[in-house]
Amino acid sequence: MEPLLPVCLTAALLAGFVQGFAGFGSVLVALPLLLTVLDVRTAVPLGSLVAVSINVVMVARLHGHIQRGPMKTLIAGSLPGMAAGAWVLKDAPDALIKGILGAVILLLVAQSVVSPAPRTAPAGRFWAVVAGFCSGTVGVCTGANGPPVIAWASRQPWRRDELRATLTFYFLLTGLCIVTVQSTQGVVTRQVLTLFAWSLPALLAGIKIGGACCGKVDERTFRTVVLTLLGLIGTSMVWQAAGTALR
Structure with missing residues (x-):
């Protein structure tokens, strides 16, 4: 279990970077990494929470560009x-x-x-x-x-901010639906929430770095x-x- 936290932090950092840069792809990057140390019923809801959190931050930043x-x-x-x-x-x-x-x-x-x-x-x-x-x-x-x-x-x-904003808002809406369903099914466990809380700093850092790279x-x-x-x-x-x- 020793590599569990480093892998989760790395997945969160990469997910934030990719989403911050392109406006999509966080789950596609994070999930394969999470599955190397977690079972599906833990990795999937954790990845969903990561994606929703990223999209909340991105929508707050780019809401004026949503089509x-x-x-x-x-x-x-x-x-x-x-x-x-x-x-x-x-x-x-x-x-x-x-x-x-x-x-x-x-x-x-x-x-x-x-x-x-x-x-x-x-x-x-x-x-x-x-x-x-x-x-x-x-x-x-x-x-x-x-x-x-x-x-x-x-x-x-569309320009890149319009593309990123529209995709992000769409995925935020659908992601909230997914997390709601997962919660009703009991897969959003204490372990999932704990790992998510530990991953937040890396997640926010990834979003900031990805957004900065996109602007260049x-x-x-x-x-x-x-x-x-x-x-x-x-x-x-x-x-x-x-x-x-x-x-």
């Missing part, structure tokens, strides 16, 4: 998506859903590289509904609701980093799905 119209459309699409996800969950295996989602993300990344999003194009309401619906569906099925919304947002003609790069570099993270997420999902299928 409220698209946000409402995303939420409107997510609600029926969650209902559909509950239905899909009965039959479709997680590996298949992750594989399809990963492939779609990689296609979107490739499209963005070949044909970058125009800087004056309005945010498409139809595709916002589609992204929200896919996010709700996949979120219920696999717990990874971020990629569809991130892939959609990366194609919008230009818009093109920022979008390149976002697309790179998306590519890694998509590749990871396809790899996990393939590995499960071959077992």
Whole structure:
């Protein structure tokens, strides 16, 4: 148990840095590290609390940049998506859903590289509904609701603060729902809360460092980093799905 606290602090620091820089990715960074020293029923709620805390701080800093119209459309699409996800969950295996989602993300990344999003194009309401619906569906099925919304947002003609703020607010709303459900199921234990409290200083330090680094790069570099993270997420999902299928 000796490496438990150092690993949790490292996960919190990296999660804060990535979220502070890009506006997403905290759970994707923290969870694999936490799972090396914690069981799933402890690591997942701890990661969820870390993500919600990060998003609270980020929303407080960036609330003036939130694109409220698209946000409402995303939420409107997510609600029926969650209902559909509950239905899909009965039959479709997680590996298949992750594989399809990963492939779609990689296609979107490739499209963005070949044909970058125009800087004056309005945010498409139809595709916002589609992204929200896919996010709700996949979120219920696999717990990874971020990629569809991130892939959609990366194609919008927003500046980096607008992109970070809108993604952060969306993930804050959905994260609060997730933590509420976890609490009602009894997985937010005293150990989870204790580790979370110990991780807060590292978490806040990571957010500050990530935000400072984000301010030092230009818009093109920022979008390149976002697309790179998306590519890694998509590749990871396809790899996990393939590995499960071959077992």
